[in-house]
Amino acid sequence: MIYYTIIKDWRKPVSMDEKYRKIDPGLPERLGGNLKTLEQVYESSFSELKEKDLSEVAVKCGARTDPDKTLVLDYFKKAIKIDLKNCKIAYADSGEKVDLFTATIVLHYILTADGEPISGDWISYRELPDGMFYFRTIPGVLEPLRQKYETSFKKLLESTSQYSGSKSRSFNNGAVIYPFPYFPVMLILEEKTEEFDSDLRVLFDSSAPHYMKTDIVKVLLVNIVKMLISG
Numbered sequence: 001m002i003y004y005t006i007i008k009d010w011r012k013p014v015s016m017d018e019k020y021r022k023i024d025p026g027l028p029e030r031l032g033g034n035l036k037t038l039e040q041v042y043e044s045s046f047s048e049l050k051e052k053d054l055s056e057v058a059v060k061c062g063a064r065t066d067p068d069k070t071l072v073l074d075y076f077k078k079a080i081k082i083d084l085k086n087c088k089i090a091y092a093d094s095g096e097k098v099d100l101f102t103a104t105i106v107l108h109y110i111l112t113a114d115g116e117p118i119s120g121d122w123i124s125y126r127e128l129p130d131g132m133f134y135f136r137t138i139p140g141v142l143e144p145l146r147q148k149y150e151t152s153f154k155k156l157l158e159s160t161s162q163y164s165g166s167k168s169r170s171f172n173n174g175a176v177i178y179p180f181p182y183f184p185v186m187l188i189l190e191e192k193t194e195e196f197d198s199d200l201r202v203l204f205d206s207s208a209p210h211y212m213k214t215d216i217v218k219v220l221l222v223n224i225v226k227m228l229i230s231g
Contacts, residue, residue: 182211202221
């Protein structure tokens with residue numbers, strides 16, 4: 001399992017970034033039994049990826065292949081290059097290195113993906129495998145986003161459009177965003193009225209478990225919220 005803090009001294013582990021602990025204090029402890037550094041996870045993920053058929057991996061996760069042992073994958077519709085030869089992940093247009101935390105999410109998606117088709121059927125977080133253990137924390141993750149856009153779905157849609165998001169065909173106040181090619185996420189906002197407070201829900205395609213483990217889905221959701229708040 002992934003997403004642990006960097007440990008400079010085994011006797012004094014460094015706390016996970018406070019923004020994640022604030023949203024969910026128990027998140028690091030639930031993601032596995034032994035602490036591992038992100039660097040170790042990064043390296044082991046690349047080692048595992050190098051043992052696989054790159055063409056098959058690309059088909060399963062929706063990536064493209066280059067002749068030089070490179071995968072090109074859209075992350076929020078922005079192309080990134082996964083260089084197996086040099087164990088590097090960078091944005092294709094600028095060459096800027098992808099931060100380590102994001103890189104581990106990307107590698108998790110690539111290694112988990114099995115090519116299951118997107119179904120078009122939407123499910124809640126609690127319907128994901130083991131989602132019942134974590135679903136009560138999801139409103140807390142979404143709260144900053146609800147507060148920012150509580151009176152305007154239009155503004156929420158505009159923010160998602162910066163990441164190639166689009167209006168849902170199934171829900172009037174639903175915005176669909178694609179962190180990865182085969183992993184759509186829908187945000188549904190019920191605007192605040194004089195009588196009722198606003199409400200924000202998140203749904204996932206029923207194929208989601210074929211691409212990401214449930215606890216990592218939550219970490220990805222934290223990143224989505226951060227992006228849309230700053231957007």
